[in-house]
Amino acid sequence: MALSTDRRNFLTLAAATAVAGAAAGTAAAVANESESDLQAAQDHQLRLWYNEPASEWLRALPIGNGRLGAMVFGGTASERLQLNEDTVWGGGPYSPANVGGVNHLPEIRRRVFANDWSGAQSLIDAEFMGSPLGELPYQTVGDLNLDFDCADNATGYHRELDLTTAVALTRYTSGGVTFTREVFASAPDQVIVLRLTADRAAALSFTADFDSPQAHTVHSPDQQTIGMDGSGETVSGIPGRIRFRTLVRAVATGGSVSSSGGRLSVNGADSVTLLVSTGTNHDDYQNLTGDQNSRALQPIQAAASRTYDQLRSRHVDDYQALFNRATLDLGTTAAAANPTDDRVAAFANGTDPQLITLFFQFGRYLLIASSRPGTQPANLQGIWNDALRPPWSSKYTVNINTEMNYWLAGPTNLIELTEPVLDMLAELAVAGAETAELQYGARGWVCHHNTDGWRGTAPVDGALWGMWQTGGAWLALHIWEHYRFTGDVDGLRARYPVLKGAAQFFVDSLVQDPGSGYMVTCPSNSPENSHHGGVSVCAGPTMDMQILRDLFGAVAAAADVLGTDAGFRDQVRALATRLVPNRTGAQGQLREWQADWDAGAPEQHHRHVSHLYGLHPSNQITPRGTPTLAQAARVTLEKRGDAGTGWSLAWKINFWARLEDGARSYKLLRDQLTPDRTAPNLFCLHPPFQIDGNFGATAGIAEWLLQSHAGEIRLLPALPPALPNGSVTGLRARGGDTIDITWQNGQITAATLHAAADREVRVAAADPLTLDGVQVASEQDGDALVFTVEAGTSYRLTPR
Secondary structure, three states, X not given: OOOOOOHHHHHHHHXXXXXXXXXXXXXXXXXXXXXXXXXXXHHOXXXXXXXXXXXXXXXXXXXXXXXEEEEEOOOOOEEEEEEEEOOOEOOOOOOOOOOOHHHHHHHHHHHHHOOOHHHHHHHHHHHOOOOOOOOOXXXXXXXXXXXXXXXXXXXXXXXXXXXXXXXXXEEEEEOOEEEEEEEEEEOOOOEEEEEEEEOOOOOEEEEEEEEOXXXXXXXXXXXXXXXXXXXXXXXXXXXXXXXXXEEEEEEEEOOXXXXXXXXXXXXXXXXXXXXXXXXEOXXXXXXXXXXXXXXXXXXXXXXXXXXXXXXXXHHHHHHHHHHOOOEEEOOOOHHHHOOHHHHHHHHHHOOOHHHHHHHHHHHHHHHHHHOOOOOOOOEOOEOOOOOOOOHHHHOEEXXXXXXXXXXXXXXXXXXXXXXXXXXXXXXXXXXXXXXXXXXXXXXOOOXXXXXXXXXXXXXXXXHHHHOOOEHHHHHHHHHHHHHHHHOOHHHHHHHHHHHHHHHHHHHHHOEEOOOOOOEEOOOEOOOOOOOEOOEOOEOOOHHHHHHHHHHHHHHHHHHHHHOOOHHHHHXXXXXXXXXXXXXXXXXXXXXXXXXXXXXXXXXOOOOOOHHHHHOOOOOOXXXXXXHHHHHHHHHHHHHXXXXXXXXHHHHHHHHHHHXXXXXXXXXXXXXXXXXXXXXXXXXXXXXXXXXXXXXXXXHHHHHHHXXXXXXXXXXXXXXXXXXXXXXXXXXXXXXXXXXXXXXXXXXXXXXXXEOOOOEEEEEEOOOOEEEOOOOOXXXXXXXXXXXXXXXXXXXXXXXX
16 A cells, blocks of 8 residues: 555555554554544654654754755754754875885785784784774764744644655744744755744744854854854864855844844744755865855855745655655554654554654655765765764764665665765775775775775774775675666766776785685685684685675676676686685584684674675575575574664664565564664664664665565565565666565565566566566566566566
C-alpha cells in the first residue's frame, strides 16, 4: 500500500499488521485500537514530533540543503539555530605524506613476514605515519539566536520535522497569541529560511544575533541585516585558512526592523521571514581564493526578491523530486501517534511497525539534506556539528563509515547524491598520488583509513588504526557502483582514470608473501582489530583481498564497457587470481587474517566485522553462489555477537539480510532503535552521534525488500516475519530498473518492474512469479523468471 492509499485501505492494512504482529509475539492487545487512535497515528506518519522544546543538541531537529545545515531547537522564549556550512574545516591545505616513509618500507615488511608484528608496528609509528598524526576537523559556523518579547508560559506546544516537505515547525500559545515558526534549508535558493507568524496582528517582537566559538566579529551591513565574519581555527600547526561570512536579513510585514552593532531588532510585526546565508572562500581543497562576502550576499539578495510562499514552494518541489521517488508502508498502529522520543523508548517492547518506516525515510531525508551534487560528501555527522573538536573530528573515516553513508543511495533511488563522493575521489587521486610515491614508491594513488576536507591520504592516528591501505580502493568502487545503478557510460569514461589509478597503486605495491606465495598488501591491518595483544599490523588481511578482487574486477569490467585499456585489464585480471582467497578456519568461521588467528584474537566481539565485506556490500559471498562461505559468514556473525556501536549494528542488519535471515536482521534493527543507540531526534548513536548508522539501517531495510547484487533482482529476500503485510514503491535495482512490491501474510501479492533499459532481467522470489497482462516471452530458471524488457515499459508480476 503506497502512502497515498485511501483511508479505508489504510485502516485495513493497519489492523492486519496489528493482528499479525500480535500473533508473532511482537505486540499485545493491539487489535482493540480504535479507529480514532489509528487516524491520529496516520496523521503523524512521516513526522518526527515532540511536545516540548529541545533541551539539548540531540533533541534538536536537523535541516539541510547539502551545503548549509542547521539544528532547530524550537524554544519559546528563545530560538537557537546552530549553523553549519560544509567547507568550514579547521586548518587549511596541507600535505601529510611522510617523505622518508618509503626508506623504511623494506624493513617494515621484513618484520611483518618474520612474524615480528610488534616490531613492525613500532617502526611504522616511529617512521611511517603521516604528519600531523591526526587529520583536521569539520567545524561549526556558530549559532543564530532569537530572543522573544513574550513570557515563557507556553501552552499547546508542538514541534515537528515533516519528512514529506523537509520543513521544521514550532507552534505554541503564549499570552493568548498562537505563534508559529517554519524553518527549511532551500537548495534552489541556497538559503535557510525561518518564517515567523502569529494569529494576532503586530504580535511579533524579538531580537536576533550571532554567537560562535570561532574567532569572529559581528556587524550590521544595513537596517534589515546582521552579519558575522569568522575564520577557521589553526589546528595541529596547520594555519586556519577558511574565511566565512554569515548574513541574516529580515523581511517583515508590519512593525519595524532595525540593525545595530550586529543585533537585529523586530518590533510589532505581523509576520517576518529571516533569510540566512553563509559563504566561504573555499574553491577546492587546494584553493581558498573565493570571495566569502559576495557568496553570502548574493543568495540573500535573490531570495529577498521572492515571497515566502514562492521560497517554500521552490524548496518543497526540489526536495520532493527526490524524496517522493520511494515510499514504504509497513502498517500503522496507534503507537505512531506518540511523540517520537517516546516511540524510540518503547519500540523494543511493543508493536510500532511505522517507526521502521519513519526511520527508513529519515535516513533518505538525511542524505538529501547532507549530500547534493556540487557539495562536500556527507561526513561522520552528515553536515551537522556544533563543536570545534567534534568526535573523531567529524571527518571521513573510510574503513567503513563514509562508504556506509552511501549504501542507501542506489537502492532507495537517490543515486545522484553520490556525486560528491565521485568528486572527492578525483581530488583524492591527486593528493593520494603524492602519498603513493613518497611512502610506497608506487604509481597510482592511495588513501588510508581517513581523509578530511583537505584530502589528507597518509596513514594517521597510529599504526594500530591507520596502517590500512585500501580506503581509497573501497571508495573508488563507488565509481563502478554508480555505473551499475545508472548505466551512465559517459560518466564511467570520465571517471575511469581515477578507478584505474586506485588499481595501479596495488599493481605496483602488492608483494609476494614468502610463506603463502600469495600477493598481499603489506603492511596493513584488518581495520582497527588486533590479531595479537595490541598488534593489528599484518600482511594480506581478508578484507584487503576482497576489496582488491572487487577493484580489479571493476577496472576490468569498465575497460570492457569502454572498449579500452586491454593490456591493463588483462594485468589486473591475472593479479586477482594471485590474491589470498576467502578461507574458513577451525571454528567454521571465515578467517579474518591469512593465518587462523580468529579464536585467539583479543577482542572476540569487536565492532568491526571487516572480513565480511565479501558478504556485504560485496557479492563475493552469497547463500546460493557460495553456500559454504555463506555458512562461514553466519558462524562469524554468531561468534562476533549482536552487540555493537550504532553503525556496527547497522552493518549487521545488512549482513543478516544478505544471508536472507529477516528475523535476525529485524532483531538487530530493534537493538538499534533503543535510547542507547538512537537519540531522541533519531540520530544514530555510536555513541556519541555518528550518522552512518542512520544511513546503514535504511540500506538494511531496503535489503529486506530488494536485492540486486548477485546478477538478479530478488524480491522480499529477507522480509522479517514481524512485518507480514506492506508495500514499497520506487526501490532501484542495479541496471536502473525501479521496483514496486506489495505483500500480504508474508507473500508477494503483486510487483511491478519499471524498466530503465533494453535488457534481459532475472526476477527471483521465494514463490514462483509470472508476468501478468504483458505478452513477453519468459522462462523459469530455478526460482527466477527470465525475460527481456524494453526501456520505459512497466511489467507486472504476480504469484503463479
